[in-house]
Amino acid sequence: MKKIQVLVAEDQAMVLGALAALLETEPDIAVCARAANGREALTLAGKHKPDILVTDIEMPEMTGLTLAAEVRERLPQTRVIILTTFARPGYLRRALDAGAKGYLLKDRPSAELADAVRRVHQGLRVVDPDLALEAWDSGPDPLTERERQILWRAGEGKSSGEIAEELHLSEGTIRNYLSEAISKLGASNRVEAARLARARGWL
Amino acid sequence: MKKIQVLVAEDQAMVLGALAALLETEPDIAVCARAANGREALTLAGKHKPDILVTDIEMPEMTGLTLAAEVRERLPQTRVIILTTFARPGYLRRALDAGAKGYLLKDRPSAELADAVRRVHQGLRVVDPDLALEAWDSGPDPLTERERQILWRAGEGKSSGEIAEELHLSEGTIRNYLSEAISKLGASNRVEAARLARARGWL
DNA sequence: AAACCCGGATGACAACTGTCACATCGCTTT
DNA sequence: AAAGCGATGTGACAGTTGTCATCCGGGTTT
Numbered sequence: 001m002k003k004i005q006v007l008v009a010e011d012q013a014m015v016l017g018a019l020a021a022l023l024e025t026e027p028d029i030a031v032c033a034r035a036a037n038g039r040e041a042l043t044l045a046g047k048h049k050p051d052i053l054v055t056d057i058e059m060p061e062m063t064g065l066t067l068a069a070e071v072r073e074r075l076p077q078t079r080v081i082i083l084t085t086f087a088r089p090g091y092l093r094r095a096l097d098a099g100a101k102g103y104l105l106k107d108r109p110s111a112e113l114a115d116a117v118r119r120v121h122q123g124l125r126v127v128d129p130d131l132a133l134e135a136w137d138s139g140p141d142p143l144t145e146r147e148r149q150i151l152w153r154a155g156e157g158k159s160s161g162e163i164a165e166e167l168h169l170s171e172g173t174i175r176n177y178l179s180e181a182i183s184k185l186g187a188s189n190r191v192e193a194a195r196l197a198r199a200r201g202w203l
Numbered sequence: 204m205k206k207i208q209v210l211v212a213e214d215q216a217m218v219l220g221a222l223a224a225l226l227e228t229e230p231d232i233a234v235c236a237r238a239a240n241g242r243e244a245l246t247l248a249g250k251h252k253p254d255i256l257v258t259d260i261e262m263p264e265m266t267g268l269t270l271a272a273e274v275r276e277r278l279p280q281t282r283v284i285i286l287t288t289f290a291r292p293g294y295l296r297r298a299l300d301a302g303a304k305g306y307l308l309k310d311r312p313s314a315e316l317a318d319a320v321r322r323v324h325q326g327l328r329v330v331d332p333d334l335a336l337e338a339w340d341s342g343p344d345p346l347t348e349r350e351r352q353i354l355w356r357a358g359e360g361k362s363s364g365e366i367a368e369e370l371h372l373s374e375g376t377i378r379n380y381l382s383e384a385i386s387k388l389g390a391s392n393r394v395e396a397a398r399l400a401r402a403r404g405w406l
Numbered sequence: 407a408a409a410c411c412c413g414g415a416t417g418a419c420a421a422c423t424g425t426c427a428c429a430t431c432g433c434t435t436t
Numbered sequence: 437a438a439a440g441c442g443a444t445g446t447g448a449c450a451g452t453t454g455t456c457a458t459c460c461g462g463g464t465t466t
Contacts, residue, residue: 109220189422
C-alpha cells in the first residue's frame with residue numbers, strides 16, 4: 001500500500017513539527033517534506049510532487065492563499081488544504097477561489113486533519129461546516145469603506161476629533177458614521193463594534 | 204524507567220493534538236492529559252498530578268499565566284512551561300513571577316519542546332535567551348492587578364457600569380482605576396491604553 | 407424637471423468618560 | 437496609639453460619545 005504523501009507548510013516551527021508528528025502517527029500518511037513559508041513550500045512541492053499540501057494562511061514570503069493559486073497552476077495533481085486559525089468568511093472565499101480543496105480550522109479536533117487529508121486525496125472537498133454556516137449567516141460585509149476607515153481608527157483609540165482631522169471630515173460626521181457602524185454590528189459602543197468587525201474579518 | 208508525565212493545555216484543538224503527538228514520539232515522555240483551557244487544565248492537573256504542565260498563555264476561561272500561579276500554589280510538585288506565540292517581555296516577566304520554570308516560543312524548532320520538558324523536569328529553568336535579554340532592559344509592568352482586570356474588560360468594549368457590576372465595585376471606582384491606568388501608560392483614553400498594554404504584554 | 411439617493415454636515419440632548427479632590431476603612435509600620 | 441498606606445467610594449465638573457431629526461448639494465432615475 002502506498003502512503004499518501006503530504007507536504008506541510010507552517011511558519012511557527014514548533015507547530016510545524018507538531019503537525020508533522022501528528023500526521024506521521026497515521027499508518028497511511030507520510031510527511032514527505034516541511035516548509036516554513038509559502039515560497040519554500042512551492043519549491044518543495046515542485047521537487048516532491050506531494051499528493052496533498054497542508055498549509056497555513058498567514059506566512060512570510062508567500063501566503064497560503066497565493067500558494068494555493070500557484071500550486072493549482074503548476075502542480076494540478078497536488079491538492080491543497082488550508083489549515084488556519086482564522087474563521088473569516090473572506091478567507092474561506094478566497095481560498096476556494098484559489099482552488100483549495102479543503103479549509104480546516106486549527107480549532108477543530110486534531111483527528112480531523114488526517115480525515116481531511118484522506119477525503120481530499122479521494123477527490124472530495126472538505127470545508128469546515130461551522131465556518132461555512134457562519135459565512136452564510138454572518139452574511140456579507142455590511143460596512144461601507146468610510147465606516148471601515150473610521151471604525152479602524154476608532155479601534156486604535158483615536159477620538160472622533162482626531163479621526164475627523166485625519167480624514168478631513170467634520171467631527172459630527174465621524175460620530176454619525178460610528179453610530180451607523182455600531183448599529184449595523186449590533187454593538188453598544190465603538191470599541192465593541194471594532195472588536196466584532198475584526199473577529200469577522202471586516203476590518 | 205518511569206516516563207515524564209506531561210499535561211498539555213492549548214486552546215486550539217488541532218495544535219493541542221499535534222503537540223501531544225509530538226511529545227508522544229519521545230520514548231521518555233508521556234502525555235497524561237490534555238486541556239482546552241486554563242480551568243480545565245487546573246482540574247486535570249489536580250487529578251493527574253503531572254510532572255510537567257506545558258501551557259499556552261492566551262486561552263479562554265483562565266490564561267496560562269493565572270494557571271501557572273494557581274498550579275504553583277496548589278500543586279508545587281508540578282512544574283510549568285509556558286509555550287506561546289508571543290515574544291513579549293511583559294509576558295515573560297509575569298510568567299516567571301507566577302512561578303513558571305520555562306518560557307518557550309512557538310517559533311522555535313519542535314525538537315526544543317522535548318528538551319525543555321526534560322530540563323525542567325531535572326530542576327533547571329528554560330527561558331528563550333533572546334527574549335530574556337529583551338525583558339531585561341524593558342521596564343516593569345506598571346499595572347496593578349485591578350487595573351489589569353479593568354483595562355482588559357474596557358478593551359473588550361464594556362462600559363464602566365458593566366465592569367463595575369461584574370467586579371462588584373462602584374462605577375466611580377472603575378473610572379478611577381481607568382484614569383490611573385491611562386495616565387500610567389501615557390494614553391489619552393481607555394482604548395489606547397488597552398492597546399498599548401496589550402502590545403507590551405501587560406494585558 | 408421632479409423625485410430620489412448618497413455622502414456629508416449641523417445642532418441638540420442624554421449618556422458615558424476622564425479627572426480631581428477628598429472621604430472611609432482596614433492593615434502595617436513606627 | 438499615631439501615622440501611613442492601599443483599596444475603594446463619592447461628588448462634582450468638563451469633555452467625549454451615541455442618537456436622532458433634519459438639512460444640503462450633486463448625481464441618477466423616471
